[in-house]
Amino acid sequence: MLAIACIKQVPDTTQVQIDPVTNTLVREGIPFIVNPYDTHALEESLRLKDRHGFRAVALSMGPPNAEAALRKALSMGADDAILCSDRCFGGADTLATSNVLAAAIARIAEEAGDEVGIVLCGKQTIDGDTAQVGPGIASRLGFRQLTLVDKILTLDMEKRTIRVSRKLEGRHEIVEAPLPVMITVVRELNRPRYPTVPMRLAAVNASVKVWNNEVLKLDVNSVGLKGSPTWVSRIFSPERDKGxxxxxxxxxxxxxxxxxxxxxxxxxxxxx
Amino acid sequence: MTIFTPLFLIALGIFIWQCGKKLSLIRLGRPENRFDNPALRLREMLLYAFGQKRVVARPFGINHFVIFWAFIVLLAANGAFILEGLIPGFRLANVLPPSLYHPLVFAFDIVSFLALGAIVLSFARRLLFKPPYLDSAYVNARSFEAFLILSFIALLMLASFGLNGVKISLGIEPADFMPVSTVAAALLEKSGSDLETWGAFFWWLHAGVLLAFICFLPMSKHMHILTAIPNCFFQNLGSISTQPREEFAVGNRYGVEKVTDLTWKDLLDSFTCTECGRCQDACPANATGKSLNPRQVVHSLKVNLLANAPALKAGEPPRVPLIGAEGEGTNTEETIWACTTCGACLQACPVMIEHLPKLVGMRRHLVEMESKFPEELLNLFENMEQRSNPWGIAPGERTKWTAQMDVKPFEAGKTEYLLYVGCAGSFDSRSKQVTVNLAAILDAAGVSWGILGKDEKCCGDSLRRLGNEYIFDRMAKENVALFRERGVTKVITMCPHCFTTLRNDYRQYGIELEVIHHSELIKELLATGRLKLNRQVGELGKIIFHDSCYLGRHNDVYDAPRQVVATVTGAAPAEFDRAREGSFCCGAGGGRMWMEELTGIRINLNRVTEALEKRPDTICVACPYCMTMFEDGLKDKQAGQTRVRDIAEVVAEGMRPQA
Incomplete structure (x- = not known):
């Protein structure tokens, strides 16, 4: 069974500045990191591998340099890493992104000749903050979606059910669902592992598979800028009144x- | 006496067999070159082994000095004794002219008497006024072994007095040159018993004890008689806080997992330890109730090596783990993480054992191979890797402290010194005040200096001491490349951790920087008159100076900060009881700055308590970590009336215009 962690490479937001003229993020010289919530999703996929024998696959969509995020996933112990990268995927909003990722997940299952048990995503990214891609993937794939998970209580592989705790405002909710599921995770779920040096060195030489649209064969009108009904009209830092x-x-x-x-x-x- | 020959040969055989066994175990260690610079090594060996420099640094050391030199002198006497036993009719008097023989036997007699006195004192020390550090979890100061060895030596002395007494009485030896044995002779004569019988008794007593001693020696902790001298010869001649580099390549293993991952010198250390307990007494972790005891770490290597010897020699995995279990031949992870790398143990060891690299080696294994470390270090590691500072603050904020002043970037050719501000001086709000003061001092003295600004990166000290050599290696390479690219040759640091890393550790990366700690530079500026004070500082009251481990013990800077305080205030600073080489860590070194301290009492509280006993108004430090630890400690002690000031802040007071 496959556990697929979706990760995104994001600019290190503590170092981001907004260009006042173009209203866009100044990306030059800004280091990239794996979206912090996604590292918890990745860690959970590795725990599913360690404890339940899942095959852990890390998946991302982004420009070619997003490969670095996937190498980090490999250094932590992911069995496979796939980057969906194509010019036509660029400028995607959350809908177009979930189209690509859902197609990639289906493709991963097909290639592996195995079924997807759990898709894991961070609860949101720290650059877009929409929290929509995970649920979007679940909708495209027809998976149950369990968002804001802070604990996997039980995973019954025979009955094929998962019971989780969801961290909501002021309360916790215990829910159960049949596999396959898509879960989005909060930081409290786990403590991501620190890669060992042999794993880091192995990851440097491991190959990250890059899939473009020739592989995924999606309608170009459903991906990238063309497939995105949302566009950003302005981005700015809010003025903060001094108290x-x-x-x-x-x-x-x-x-x-x-x-x-x-x-x-x-x-x-x-x-x- | 012909039966002596086979007995001696058996004893010699056992001795050689046992020594060979230990040597073959030491050879299981990894290779390491400790044969360079033989002239210096010889000098150091004469100073520390034969001169007993560190042994005599403590009250009972002189006792050991006497025993050591008695042993050396009496080697000749015992050599003659053995020849007497092997060659019928042999006498030293027959082969040496009287002009040589008489002073020699006089020396033997006096030295034996002094040794006997020292042994009596040693007995008394263990029995009557035993210091607590003589005991450890696994070795009792009043053990059978300890008393057996003392008894052996005492019996040898007594037997030789008896034997010489008989010889004097029988007229074989002249009485005039052996005053102590002459007294024995008189006693024997008075007893009226048969002198021949006494002679045989004392001869065989001496022979029996001597042979037993020869057999027992290489099996006991008293093997240090054989290993201490070479251990002093093979001591680390470089910076003791600098760990060796690692080569990162696929298939390599990192750090120390099993005892044979250590070098032969580490293993020699383990057979050199005599369990004197001085490191244990000096260790801040041990003093505050942590499980770490440097003596036990060294002891664990020996026990582990002996227990695993058959398996290791057969190329099998060891049966007793070196890390992670409870018991005599192993070290718990808690123990390994408790070290502040302050170096007090190394400073205390009379035979130059190096505890620190063993602990850092085990940390390397835990971090690099197993990814096992205290939870709070994960953030530190990520922050260092991602943002090149321990707090994970945006690198863009490195220059925030310059907001109120005009600070120039470093430019090779135009600027003499790079001020390497360091992470604390750049980000920590308290330390930023120190930076601003130092900048003002440099400007006032007309020093040509500049900064790297936002391009400055962390030196990586904490990572290296914590065993995260992989990331340290990356950071060191980046920094060295940056220094080369910008043409940096002279560097000022205010943090002893940056100081030691740039000065000592980066040398391994092929860069020789002239690094100066701000306390040294300020001393120079004051001495040469380049920095002029406007007034003598009185309002800081009684100032006590705390030695930072990485400035003092690890880099031998003790006088500069004291002289600065003396110049600025007109009086030498007050001293801690534990000062200079014997200084007690603040608790933040070795990456402990970033870790919780949950066992025992906190190290900084121990040090603050010591400071408060001296009733200072100001505690003067020369390190941002010490600053934090003292400020926290004073808050805990609710001793808010006592201030902590960096040396630069003390000087800045003196630059303010006269009121």
């Missing part, structure tokens, strides 16, 4: 705290 300092700091901590609470209550930001 004021209230109270007397260390000289009167209690009084300052009281002032703060009054202010929060008056703005209805604090429930009594």
């Amino acid at each position: 004021e300092i209230i109270g007397y700091g260390v000289n009167d901590p209690e009084g300052t705290a009281a002032l703060l609470i009054d202010r929060l209550l008056s703005k209805d930001l604090l429930a009594v």
Whole structure:
């Protein structure tokens, strides 16, 4: 059975600046990282491999340099790494992206002669923040979708069911679904492993498969910019108003705290 | 006495067989060249082994000094004794002229007496006023072995006095040159018993003990008699905190997993340890209740090697693991991570055993081969790899401290010094104040300096000490390439960790930088008059100076910061009880800065308590890690009235205009 982790290479957002003229991210000289949530998805696919004998495959769509993210996946222990990369995939929104990834997942299963048990995605990326690609893939593939998973409680391979905990605002939800499923994961799910040096060195020489549209054979109107009903009209850093300092700091901590609470209550930001 | 010959040959056979066995075990270690610079090695050996330089540094060392030199002198006496036993009728007096023989036997007599006195003291020390560090989990100070060895030596001395006493009484030896044996002679004569019988008794007592000693020696911890001298010869002549590089290639293994992953010198170390416990006494981890005891780490290698010897020689995997189990021949992971790499153990060891590389070697295995390390290090490793600083702050923020001043980039040819600010000096809010002060000092003194700004990268010190050599290697190569590209030759650092890494570690990457710590540079600027103070600083009150391990012990910079304080305040700083070479770590070295400290009491609290006993108003440091550890410790102790100041901040006070 296959466990497929979808990962995305994103700019290291702590270092991103927005070009004030073009309203686009300044990408020059900015290092790329694997989307942090995706590293947890990747780690979980490797745990499925270790504990349940899944074949762990890492999948990404992006420009050729996204290969680095897949090498990281290989260094962590992924059995296979596939990059969907084609000029016609560029400029994709979440719908077009999920079209490509869903097709790739189907193709992976076909090539391996095996079925997909679990597709794993990060809950969202730190550059787009839409949280739509995972559910999009599930819809395209007709998989159950379990989002915001912070714990896999049980995985019954005989009955082919998975029971997970979903981390929602202020509560947890325990849900069960039959395989195959698509799950999106939060950071609390696991602690991604740190690759050993032999694994890193092996990953340097391992091959990352690159699939273009000649392989996936998708309708060019369903991928990339052409297949994207969403486009970004403007991107900007919101202005942040400077606040004021209230109270007397260390000289009167209690009084300052009281002032703060009054202010929060008056703005209805604090429930009594 | 012909039966002596076969007995001696048997003893000699056992001795050679046992020594050969140990030597074959030492040869299982990986190769390492410790034969370079023989002249210097010889000098160091004379100083540390024969001069007992470190042995005598502590109160009971002089006792050992006496025993050691008595042993050397009496080797000749025992040689003569053995020849007497082997060759009927042999006497030293017959082969040496009296002008040589008489002073020699006089020396034997006096030295034996001194040795006997020293042995009595050693007995007393173990029995009556035993220091706690003499015991460890596996070796008892009052063990049978310890007393057996002392008894052997005492009996040898007593037997030789008795034997010489008989010879004097019988007129075989002249009485005038052996004052102690003459007393024995008088006692024997007074006893009225048969002198011939006494003579045979003492001869065979001496022979029996001597032969037993020869057999027992290579099987006991007293093997140090044989190994300590070569161990001092083969000591590390380079920087002791600098670990060897690793070669990264497919198929290689990294670090120390089993005892034979260590070098032959590491294994020689394990047979050299005499369990004196001085490293144990000096270790900050051990002093604060951690499971690490440097002496036990060295002991574990020996026990592990002996236990696994048959398997290792047969090329089979070892039966007793070196890492991860509980027990005598192994080290728990907790133990391996507890080390601050402060080097106090190395400094304390009288026979130059190197504890540190063994621990870092085991860390390398855990990190690089097994990816097993305390959870909190994952962030550090990722941050270092991704953003080249321990906190994972955006590299673009490296120059934020320059906002209020005009700082120029380093330009080869135009700028003399690169100020390598370091991660703490760039990102840590407290340390940034130090950086700003140092920059002002450099400007005031007219020093030509510049920075790499956003291009500066972390030196990688913590990674290397934590055993993440792979990422360290990458960072070191990047930094060395950057320094070469920019034409950097002279560097100022304020962090002793950057200091040691750039100065010592990067030398392995083929770059010889002239690295100067800010305390040394400021001392020079003050001494040459380039930096002029506006006033004498009094408001910092009583200042106590704390030696950073990586500045002091690892790089021998002790005087410069003290002189700076003296110049600025008009008085030498107060001293900790544990100062200079004997300084006690703040707890942050060896990557411990980034780890939780959950067992025992915290090392920084131990050090802060020691400081507060001296009632200082200001604790002066020369390291950003020490700064953090002291500030945290003072907060915990609620001793907010005591300040922590970097040496640069103390100087900056003196630059302020007179009020």
